[in-house]
Amino acid sequence: MSNDTSLKTAIDELKHSLSENAWTESLAEIEPHLKEWRDRWQGHTPLLLTPRTTEQVSQALQICTKHQIPVTLQGGNTGLVGGQIPLGEILVSTKYLKSVREQTDYSITVEAGCILQKIHELADKEHKHFPLSLASQGSANIGGLCSTNAGGVNVVRYGSMRDLVIGLEVVLADGRVFDSLNLPKKDNTGYNITPLFLGAEGTLGIITAVKLKLFNKPKQQETLFLALDNVENSLNILNICKNQLDDDLSLIELIPSQALDFVTSNIPNCSSPFTQKHAWYVLLQFESVLNSSLLKQVEALVETLLNKNIIQDAVIAQSLQQSKALIKLRESISEAQKPEGGSIKHDISVPIKTIPEFLDKATFAVRALVPNCRPIPFGHLGDGNIHFNISQPVNMDKEEYLAHWEAMNHIVHDIVVQLGGSISAEHGIGILKKKELAQRCDPVKLAAMKSIKKALDPKNIMNPRVLL
Numbered sequence: 200m201s202n203d204t205s206l207k208t209a210i211d212e213l214k215h216s217l218s219e220n221a222w223t224e225s226l227a228e229i230e231p232h233l234k235e236w237r238d239r240w241q242g243h244t245p246l247l248l249t250p251r252t253t254e255q256v257s258q259a260l261q262i263c264t265k266h267q268i269p270v271t272l273q274g275g276n277t278g279l280v281g282g283q284i285p286l287g288e289i290l291v292s293t294k295y296l297k298s299v300r301e302q303t304d305y306s307i308t309v310e311a312g313c314i315l316q317k318i319h320e321l322a323d324k325e326h327k328h329f330p331l332s333l334a335s336q337g338s339a340n341i342g343g344l345c346s347t348n349a350g351g352v353n354v355v356r357y358g359s360m361r362d363l364v365i366g367l368e369v370v371l372a373d374g375r376v377f378d379s380l381n382l383p384k385k386d387n388t389g390y391n392i393t394p395l396f397l398g399a400e401g402t403l404g405i406i407t408a409v410k411l412k413l414f415n416k417p418k419q420q421e422t423l424f425l426a427l428d429n430v431e432n433s434l435n436i437l438n439i440c441k442n443q444l445d446d447d448l449s450l451i452e453l454i455p456s457q458a459l460d461f462v463t464s465n466i467p468n469c470s471s472p473f474t475q476k477h478a479w480y481v482l483l484q485f486e487s488v489l490n491s492s493l494l495k496q497v498e499a500l501v502e503t504l505l506n507k508n509i510i511q512d513a514v515i516a517q518s519l520q521q522s523k524a525l526i527k528l529r530e531s532i533s534e535a536q537k538p539e540g541g542s543i544k545h546d547i548s549v550p551i552k553t554i555p556e557f558l559d560k561a562t563f564a565v566r567a568l569v570p571n572c573r574p575i576p577f578g579h580l581g582d583g584n585i586h587f588n589i590s591q592p593v594n595m596d597k598e599e600y601l602a603h604w605e606a607m608n609h610i611v612h613d614i615v616v617q618l619g620g621s622i623s624a625e626h627g628i629g630i631l632k633k634k635e636l637a638q639r640c641d642p643v644k645l646a647a648m649k650s651i652k653k654a655l656d657p658k659n660i661m662n663p664r665v666l667l
């Protein structure tokens with residue numbers, strides 16, 4: 200770690216070497232970078248670097264490595280595990296690295312600061328499709344999405360970032376540039392280094408550019424909202440969808456009754472598509488690149504589910520506007536929890552068939568710890584990825600409730616591990632789950648990760664408080 204003199208020397212050298220628009224000490228400019236969406240972390244930094252080119256990133260890291268000065272990296276600042284908030288380190292933001300370098304029929308190469316929504320728009324213009332979709336897509340940057348191996352609602356069909364990246368440009372801690380943007384598709388020349396940076400949470404280097412896969416744009420899309428009276432039937436829905444429409448299933452999300460209540464009460468212009476309340480809901484989307492009638496197949500699916508008494512009711516969106524309204528019900532769940540007071544979060548995955556068992560055991564366990572707490576388990580059914588969020592009991596003091604965060608995490612994660620699941624399905628480890636990772640990670644994997652970190656960042660300057 201740095202002492203005050205080497206920090207001051209490094210800052211002077213950075214200011215002297217980089218052009219004036221590539222750094223700032225202005226508190227007004229720095230301030231928005233110091234807090235995050237959940238209001239859990241409040242940071243501070245002596246200097247914000249805002250490089251405009253890969254060369255400037257390289258220059259900055261050479262100086263930081265020379266003086267052994269740690270840096271924290273930030274993209275769109277939508278991360279949910281605290282890794283992007285500096286605690287005294289120099290903060291490097293990729294927000295001005297946002298050129299589009301190349302777009303071809305089935306790929307697009309963009310710089311790290313490009314916002315996900317912009318990539319959707321660029322693909323759309325050429326009648327193509329970039330499938331990664333999440334509620335933070337208006338702010339999340341492609342560099343941050345790569346670094347967290349982000350998932351979202353379309354993983355069931357297209358996979359997470361690890362499946363969508365073709366190549367990367369990464370500036371390593373010592374300033375050297377690793378470049379796999381233009382490797383041939385077939386390249387068996389030893390270790391595949393590229394995937395190491397996907398999910399590394401900024402601990403191995405700064406991603407400066409990314410080549411992404413593009414897909415043909417679906418010609419048809421159907422959105423459905425189903426009502427069911429027990430969670431076991433959500434698995435039956437998944438199985439029947441896979442049998443009848445597997446290739447076309449692009450989204451399958453589980454929503455509990457309480458979540459829909461929060462959304463319809465707390466988010467403007469949201470209403471339930473059903474007149475009656477049901478215990479659980481499943482939101483589905485199907486896409487097809489062919490012209491054959493997807494709607495007919497979806498109607499047949501609904502008929503099967505009703506005949507088998509797996510669902511109690513169903514709505515098929517009749518327009519793009521209706522489809523967006525149904526999707527909004529799912530996307531608004533986290534936001535709708537905020538007026539309900541404190542929420543203790545878990546981003547876990549379990550084998551799909553154990554979801555009902557997980558929900559039973561975890562609900563029982565958290566209610567034993569905090570009676571009357573309100574579990575809101577929602578999320579990506581097709582990946583076994585449940586966001587097991589628990590809202591505080593009505594009338595309990597928020598801080599008193601949030602003091603149970605660690606204990607509740609521990610109880611829930613014990614159940615996840617017993618079922619053979621993962622304590623971080625898509626948000627990463629960051630600062631939030633670092634202690635749990637150290638306790639629960641396979642020791643062989645942990646040792647390998649530490650060796651890789653040491654090889655690529657021997658002075659431990661890249662996001663040193665994150666992950667390991």
Ligand SMILES: Cc1cc2nc3c(=O)[nH]c(=O)nc-3n(C[C@H](O)[C@H](O)[C@H](O)COP(=O)(O)OP(=O)(O)OC[C@H]3O[C@@H](n4cnc5c(N)ncnc54)[C@H](O)[C@@H]3O)c2cc1C
Nearest residue numbers: 272274275276277278282340342343344349350351401406
């Ligand atoms: C409302 C909401 C919904 C969300 N839904 C989902 C979801 O469905 N699925 C999901 O996976 N996530 C979800 N997230 C989490 C978040 O959007 C993702 O983790 C996203 O990938 C973070 O991208 P970012 O650009 O904001 O990164 P940041 O928050 O800025 O950073 C995240 C991490 O990546 C590192 N980093 C950032 N840029 C770089 C870079 N260029 N090179 C190296 N390291 C870098 C940071 O240091 C930090 O450790 C959601 C967040 C919100 C607020």
